[in-house]
Amino acid sequence: MMKIAQTIRNIFANEDLNFLLTNRIPRHALTVFIGWFSKIESAWIRDLSIFIWRIFTDLDLSEAKKTQFKSLHDCFIRELKEGARPINDAESVLISPSDGIVGECGIIKNGQVFQAKGFPYQISDLLGSHIDPVSLEGGVYVTLRLTSAMYHRFHAPYSGVIDRVVYHSGDTWNVNPVALKRIENLFCKNERAAISMQIAAGRYKIYLVPVAAILVASIRLHGLDVTLNSHYRGSHHLKCALPCVKGEQLGWFEHGSTIILFAPSGFSLAPNIANGITIKMGTALFQLPPL
Known part of the structure; x- marks a missing residue:
């Protein structure tokens, strides 16, 4: 699986292929589909989606406020633990x-x-x-x-x-x-x-x-x-x-x-x-x- 992931990353490292694969496709239709798919509240769809997501990205959920998510969308818009992002409160x-x-x-x-x-x-x-x-x-x-x-x-x-x-x-x-x-x-x-x-x-x-x-x-x-x-x-x-x-x-x-x-x-x-x-x-x- 990791070899497949690395192969795909190498493909996307080629600028011409990257542009072709991420833009010369039905952008709006694919975006609407992913919006619908990500909100499906199914344990196996959620777990498989997050598993694949972890393979191809540096996804780190250690700062997340909760450890269980209803869907891929729920994971994507996750809140963080209290204090995970200190705020610079200087007025300047x-x-x-x-x-x-x-x-x-x-x-x-x-x-x-x-x-x-x-x-x-x-x-x-x-x-x-x-x-x-x-x-x-x-x-x-x-x-x-x-x-x-x-x-x-x-x-x-x-x-x-x-x-x-x-x-x-x-x-x-x-x-x-x-x-x-x-x-x-x-x-x-x-x-x-x-x-x-x-x-x-x-x-x-x-x-x-x-x-x-x-x-x-x-x-x-x-x-x-x-x-x-x-x-x-x-x-x-x-x-x-x-x-x-x-x-x-x-x-x-x-x-x-x-x-x-x-x-x-x-x-x-x-x-x-x-x-x-x-x-x-x-x-x-x-x-x-x-x-």
């Missing part, structure tokens, strides 16, 4: 909302950021026309990629109020590095939710954007009695006033993917943040402007 620090690998990060210039080297996109295309990109000019951004084995709940990066959620229906391209180097404006094409937050007593507005991908659609937010998925077409605006505390759970991906954060001018990247590093929820991501 905005924390990472999730576990993840830093893809791209840096300064927002001319309303533009990067999904990969040489592949820029306009933040207005990602966030929507109701956002004035000038408000983020000179600010900072970070892209966090969640692998399938990672913890998939996301949390408030700072205390504040969520004042708007805009769901954008879209495609389900894979968001791995291979696809990001080949598909222009990929994040802007995929299903996503732009979460607007007022933080620091309303002094600053930041944006948190969970982006879905193949096998990875549907986003659930606490405080909103709705699962955001492809049943909505176009843009779906949800005005709200949801208070949240730094580190508090905001929701989860039904099957995980990518989170992008944007903060306005005056914010800066925390000293340890750089492309390619793996970080955990609760660690420093941005520094707030000095008072």
Whole structure:
């Protein structure tokens, strides 16, 4: 079994085959099927699925709050034990909302950021026309990629109020590095939710954007009695006033993917943040402007 797993990993290491096998397939249909299959509450389906998942990934359930799961989906959106993710509670620090690998990060210039080297996109295309990109000019951004084995709940990066959620229906391209180097404006094409937050007593507005991908659609937010998925077409605006505390759970991906954060001018990247590093929820991501 391990030899088979290694053979498949070697196949996926070839960029051309990786792109072909994970994108040139019926992405939407496969994503809907996996969404249905993962929620089947059958002991043998659950156990077999998790067994296969462990073979091909570095799945670690030692931090999980519970040891028995109703389904593959239940395992995927698992909560962690109390204290598994310490929160940096310094007022000068905005924390990472999730576990993840830093893809791209840096300064927002001319309303533009990067999904990969040489592949820029306009933040207005990602966030929507109701956002004035000038408000983020000179600010900072970070892209966090969640692998399938990672913890998939996301949390408030700072205390504040969520004042708007805009769901954008879209495609389900894979968001791995291979696809990001080949598909222009990929994040802007995929299903996503732009979460607007007022933080620091309303002094600053930041944006948190969970982006879905193949096998990875549907986003659930606490405080909103709705699962955001492809049943909505176009843009779906949800005005709200949801208070949240730094580190508090905001929701989860039904099957995980990518989170992008944007903060306005005056914010800066925390000293340890750089492309390619793996970080955990609760660690420093941005520094707030000095008072």
